[in-house]
């Protein structure tokens with residue numbers, strides 16, 4: 001088997017003295033899309049920020065990306081190696097235009113301004129608008145567009161659909177599907193609503209109280225709603 005792009009082995013991490021993640025082992029292969037599921041507060045964001053080196057303290061275990069030990073690298077070095085991250089708070093530059101937001105971070109690679117605008121036609125329409133003038137859904141598109149302009153090898157999306165109107169959710173899902181399915185970009189997608197992301201991912205991992213309690217194919221999980229129900233709760237499945 002080809003070497004995984006991202007590999008976590010026995011990762012235990014937390015905030016200050018509080019341990020949030022326990023003994024997490026997880027791999028993501030090149031081009032693979034993984035859904036990271038779980039109820040509120042189970043450690044999904046902590047897992048993403050541990051991978052990015054953006055806050056949590058790694059207490060044990062190893063963290064490798066593209067064949068390198070990244071555990072001690074600052075987050076900007078991890079980004080430079082090809083780890084893209086769209087945090088929950090969608091950190092865009094509010095005082096720059098849409099186009100400036102995108103070009104400010106661009107790095108050479110297959111994702112260009114034209115292709116990002118092609119993926120998100122709404123951003124093309126809003127090209128000259130300031131970040132602060134965008135709706136929540138447009139900000140999410142811009143945050144994803146910015147991550148793509150960095151031409152990552154793997155992108156970590158933290159609840160990209162949260163708090164958005166259903167019509168926007170459908171548009172974003174289509175863009176994510178095209179990113180991972182047609183463009184073959186590896187991704188880890190954190191989501192509360194399993195049914196939305198299972199159809200567009202290869203594998204699913206469910207966290208409960210900081211531990212992996214289920215890992216398997218997304219299709220198999222879709223076909224076994226009782227598993228999702230048991231671990232994620234009816235309203236979240």
Ligand SMILES: Nc1ncnc2c1ncn2[C@@H]1O[C@H](COP(=O)(O)OP(=O)(O)OP(=O)(O)O)[C@@H](O)[C@H]1O
Pocket residue numbers: 015016018020038039040041042043044045046047055
């Ligand atoms: N910066 C922090 N300092 C201290 N504790 C934190 C911090 N961030 C998160 N926690 C705690 O870590 C635990 C896991 O939180 P985390 O945000 O990783 O969960 P989550 O699964 O992403 O939840 P949500 O879906 O609500 O974002 C929670 O108990 C939370 O209170």
